[in-house]
Amino acid sequence: MHELSLAVSAVELCLENAKGKKVTKVSIEKGPFSGVDRHAFNFAWPEAIRNTLLSHAELELIENEGMLECHHCKHHFESNELITLCPKCNHFDLGIISGREFRVLSLEVEDVS
Ligand SMILES: [Zn+2]
Numbered sequence: 001m002h003e004l005s006l007a008v009s010a011v012e013l014c015l016e017n018a019k020g021k022k023v024t025k026v027s028i029e030k031g032p033f034s035g036v037d038r039h040a041f042n043f044a045w046p047e048a049i050r051n052t053l054l055s056h057a058e059l060e061l062i063e064n065e066g067m068l069e070c071h072h073c074k075h076h077f078e079s080n081e082l083i084t085l086c087p088k089c090n091h092f093d094l095g096i097i098s099g100r101e102f103r104v105l106s107l108e109v110e111d112v113s
Pocket of ligand 1: 070071072073074075086087088089090091
């Protein structure tokens, strides 16, 4: 399950940026072609944050739309499916413009004053 190692690296990145502060919320964005399974990631997350400064952090998983390009007519369109047809010319020779991303978007830390 590579979702666990992804969760662990995301947590490591957060800890680096939190600089010792307690993290209250983490936002992660995920494209439909990232190869990351949402359910597996949600399952792995509590394991990854256990006994860290993130252990009480809320996880927000933002699912982005994917963008495809038709190699035939150069039309760009939103899709979460790779196996589809160009809505303009019905070709299936498509390339990915965006949707492979999987990254930590933002971090909220507790204000200790
Ligand atoms: Zn097309």
